[in-house]
Amino acid sequence: MVFNPNIKNGDVLTNDDICRIFKCSSQGGMRRSLKTNSLVIVSDHTKSIYEDRWEDDIFHYTGMGLHGNQSLSFAQNKTLNESHYNGVDLFLFEVFSQGQYIFQGRIMLAGKPYIEKQPDENQQIRDVWIFPLKCIDQSFPPLISEDDFQHKNMIRERKAKKLSDEKLWDRIRNASPKSGVRNVVSKQYDRNQDIGEYAKRRANGYCQLCNTPAPFKNKNGEPYLETHHIKWLSNGGADSIDNTVALCPNCHRKMHVLDLKIDKTKLLKKVRE
Numbered sequence: 001m002v003f004n005p006n007i008k009n010g011d012v013l014t015n016d017d018i019c020r021i022f023k024c025s026s027q028g029g030m031r032r033s034l035k036t037n038s039l040v041i042v043s044d045h046t047k048s049i050y051e052d053r054w055e056d057d058i059f060h061y062t063g064m065g066l067h068g069n070q071s072l073s074f075a076q077n078k079t080l081n082e083s084h085y086n087g088v089d090l091f092l093f094e095v096f097s098q099g100q101y102i103f104q105g106r107i108m109l110a111g112k113p114y115i116e117k118q119p120d121e122n123q124q125i126r127d128v129w130i131f132p133l134k135c136i137d138q139s140f141p142p143l144i145s146e147d148d149f150q151h152k153n154m155i156r157e158r159k160a161k162k163l164s165d166e167k168l169w170d171r172i173r174n175a176s177p178k179s180g181v182r183n184v185v186s187k188q189y190d191r192n193q194d195i196g197e198y199a200k201r202r203a204n205g206y207c208q209l210c211n212t213p214a215p216f217k218n219k220n221g222e223p224y225l226e227t228h229h230i231k232w233l234s235n236g237g238a239d240s241i242d243n244t245v246a247l248c249p250n251c252h253r254k255m256h257v258l259d260l261k262i263d264k265t266k267l268l269k270k271v272r273e
Helices: 015-022 075-081 146-161 165-174 193-203 249-257 261-272
Strands: 030-033 038-044 053-055 058-062 089-097 100-109 114-119 125-135 226-229 244-247
Touching: 015 030, 015 038, 015 100, 030 075, 038 058, 038 075, 075 125, 089 125, 089 146, 114 165, 193 226, 193 244, 226 249, 244 249, 244 261, 249 261
Parallel strands: 038 089
Antiparallel strands: 030 038, 053 058, 058 125, 089 100, 100 125, 114 125, 226 244
16 A cells, blocks of 8 residues: 655655654655655755756666665665565655755656766765656656755855865766756746836946946847846845846846945946936
8 A cells, every 4th residue: 555645746844744754764865664664765965975866857866875885785775676566655855955855756766776986975986876766646857946956056066166176076087977957947027128128228338337348249239238136136126227237248247146235336326327
């Protein structure tokens, strides 16, 4: 009999919720429960050393074992490998923000596990087992928010910066050449195009931050500038003439990366002149 946890794909649970519903341990990436005959699989992108990834509709999940070569007969690696005939129900969660476990659905082993090279906790390259998993009740990777996606990449970037050149090269040498793919949901603001056009005309072909001409012209022969809200819409800024400027691509990116007070003051003065 299939265990029904009475949760929906996309539901966000706490660690305590998972323990209560599945009657499983509060720790680890593979949590076996004898009481519910289930195996909870957690891919925690905030702290895991593993590089779990979606490729098309298949989730490539790294098995258990933090040091040395992993074994297919070790602990829950064995449970997952035998899930086609041992009757254990599989459930997948992903974590992008600490303490928030997003339920991605019931899953099944979609093919034979295979060996891949990955670093262990000490950044020593070793053999790991990768389990190809697939959601049973949907034919595409679960959607995640753009914020979660960017947060995951930021964590990976921070980890990469801490590595020596040698360790970084080891990881690159042994990494899968195929890029993971995620369906991302982003929030888009329906901006007033009249205001954007006015801001560009007011700039008259010059970036309003660095005061240099637009770096190139578009296909219509017009100076290429990008509109920017001095106080971001996401921070409550208004989609108005006195909050909108036209910038070259370089300065536009600078404002989104640094958002310096001195630059915002300069732009506010420009629009008020």
